[in-house]
Amino acid sequence: KKEQEEQQKKDEIEKAKQAKKKQLEDMQLKQQQVVPEEVDDIGQDPKSVYLKLIGIFDIAAMDSNGKSDPYIKVFFDGNQIGKTKKVGNTLNAEYNEEFKFDFDPKTTNARRILLELWDHDTFSDDDQIGKVELRLKNYLNVKKTDQTKFIGADRNVGKDDVGTLDFELEVKSKDQKGPSPQVVVAERKIKQKQIQQQVEEPSSSSTGQVAQRKTKQAITTQQVVPEEIDDIGKEPKSVYLKLIGIFDIAAMDSNGKSDPYIKVFFDGKQIGKTKKVKNALNAEYNEEFKFDFDPKTTNARRILLELWDYDTIGDNDQIGKVELRLKNYLNVKKTDQTKFIGADQNVGKDDVGTLDFELQVKNK
Incomplete structure (x- = not known):
């Protein structure tokens, strides 16, 4: 009789598991369905989709050790396209994994990719942490590096941020050859305001102090007003930039210090x-950045530098920004100096850090 009772309990547990699994599967399919009247117009020609999951940070803790073992599932039109590797014991995970698939808009109403964030468990069922949908229309014929937040699922329902994802996405017609017509880097929509043109004229010289490396990605947009395009010739260019160091950085933390890093x-x-x-409040980098560009295919003539303060718990804070005008470094290598002007909570301040750098622009 005791054995029968134990077996009955096991059967009930297994039945509950299967019911939960079926409920999750139904939910996945339901989440992926697009109501006909909401179907986005993305054209009738067959599409190719490219998705790169770069990494995720600030993941909700699901395990007793205050960590999670996160991985992401990718769905489209009710089908699982794939999933990322699992990363153990972390609240930040780097993937850099690519997913590619084709579909025909004439045969399906699906217009969104569903991403599910899961926590892997060794001895029991995996737990869903959150979910988010990516609307394909926003990435049509343009490759964007972007950022989005997972909203809570299952026991996290009601939470509107259980992880922040950095990703790259492009949707294009299958017969489209070569690169996309444009490449846009999306603005992070949490604390950043759109960058407006600010031109800093460099002066000259040196100094700095020590360092270490960073993860999270918050991306912003650089725009060049057509009538301000500098004449730097039509030949393809090679750019060499060395960020030597920065001093007199504005204090952003309660201890009167900052944790500075620079985005290029x-x-x-x-x-x-x-x-x-x-x-x-002083940082030494001595880090080099090199890239090429063709003046005939872009109006960009300035490098945008953003100075950021890294925060372990909350969002990182932008301290300031400055632009380097390429024309001033054409065919000559200069060691120079410039000041960051305040951004976000420092708007209005005309000196939140002084940068020593080296820059050269030359024909390829």
Whole structure:
């Protein structure tokens, strides 16, 4: 009789598991369906989709150790396209995994990619942390590096941020050859305001102090007003930039210090970023950035630098920004100096850090 009772309990547990699994599957399919009257117009020609999941940070903790073992599932039109690797014991995970698929808009109403964030469990069922949908219309014929937040699912229902995802997405017609007509880097919509043109004229010289590296990605947009385009010739160019160091940084933390790092942008794309330096108002980087561009295919003529303060718990804070005008460094390597002007909570301040750098622009 005891054995029968134990077996009955096991059967009930298994039945509950299966019911939960079926409920999750039904939910996945339901989430992916698009109501006909809401179907986005993305044209009738067959489409190719490219998705790169770069990484995720600030993940909700699901395990007793205050961590999670996150991975992401990718769905389209009710089908699982794939999933990322699992990363153990972390609240930040880097993937850099690509997913590609084709579909015909004439045979399905699906117009969104569904992403599900899961926590892997070794001895029991995996737990869903959150979900988010990516609307394909927003990435039609343009490759964007973007950012979005997962909203809570299952026991996290009601939470509107259980992880922030950095990703790259492009949707294009299958017969479209070569690169997309444009490359846009999307603005992070949490604390950043759109960058407006600010031109800093450099002066000259040196100095700085120590450092370390950073993860989260918050991306912003650089625009060049057509009538301000500098004449730097039509030949393809190579750009060399060395960020030597920065001093007199505005204090952003309660201890009177900052954890500074610098992001480098050109033509709306993030070229790279420096390591971060903890608890400092002076930071030494000595980091080099190199890239090429064709003046005939872009109006961009300035490098945008953003100075950021890294925060372990909350969102990172932008301290300031400055632009380097390429024309001033054409066919000559200069060691120079410029000041960051305040951004976000520092708007109105005309000196939130002084940068020593080296820059050269030359024909390829």
